[in-house]
Amino acid sequence: MxxxxxxxxxxxNFHECISLEVEESQKGLVASNVQSLAQAKVNPNLFPLAIYDAAVVGYEQAQLPMIGFTMYEIVSGVGFILRLMIDCKYQRKGYGRATMLEVIRRLKLYPEVELIATSxxxxxxTASKLYRSLGFIDWDIEWALDHESEVFLKLDF
Known part of the structure; x- marks a missing residue:
């Protein structure tokens, strides 16, 4: 696992982060890492993070390549996982699931987070199957129900 x-x-690691790429068929499904980092620069509620294989733990300089990018936001009691992208070279190896589990673990550590959500x-x-397999369910909050392009999910804990 x-x-x-x-x-x-x-x-x-900035240049490595903005050089990560998803498969061609996924390009319209996730925001670019450059765009995400720009948003995080001006919004203190956003937490952008590089994803590495756990083998780099203990090394000040990562000894392995970055494999992906994730970003979450904490607002109004909600820890919202905004971004999850795994570089095309590392997809289908369990890193997406492992990253979601780690971000969920971290969000549960914030006392102000009462609900975890994503979209x-x-x-x-692919995203739908992953998130639902982790226990996310449709978020029945009014503003999200009829969104044109996104499906919003929540994880009660």
């Missing part, structure tokens, strides 16, 4: 280690985006673009069956 894949295990991950999450690290802050720094000057040392995916309609038609992204």
């Amino acid at each position: 894949a295990k991950v280690h999450l690290r802050n985006i720094t000057l040392d 995916y673009q309609r038609g992204n069956e």
Whole structure:
């Protein structure tokens, strides 16, 4: 089973982060890492993180390549997982699931987080299957129910 280690985006790993790419068929389904990092720069509620294989734990400089990017937001009692992208070279190896489990674990550590949520673009069956397999269910909050392009899910804990 894949295990991950999450690290802050720094000057040392910034270029590696913005060089990550999803498969061609996924390009319209996730925001670019550059866009996400720009949003995080101006919004203190956003937490962007680099995804590495857990084998880098204990090394000040990661000894393995970055495998993906994730970002969450904490607002109004909700820990919202906004981004999850795994580079095309590392997909289908369990890193997406391992990252979601680690982000969920971290969000549960914030006393102000009462609900964990995420969303995916309609038609992204891979994301739907992953999130639902982790226990996410449709979020029946009024503003999310009839969203044109996204499906919103919540995880009660």
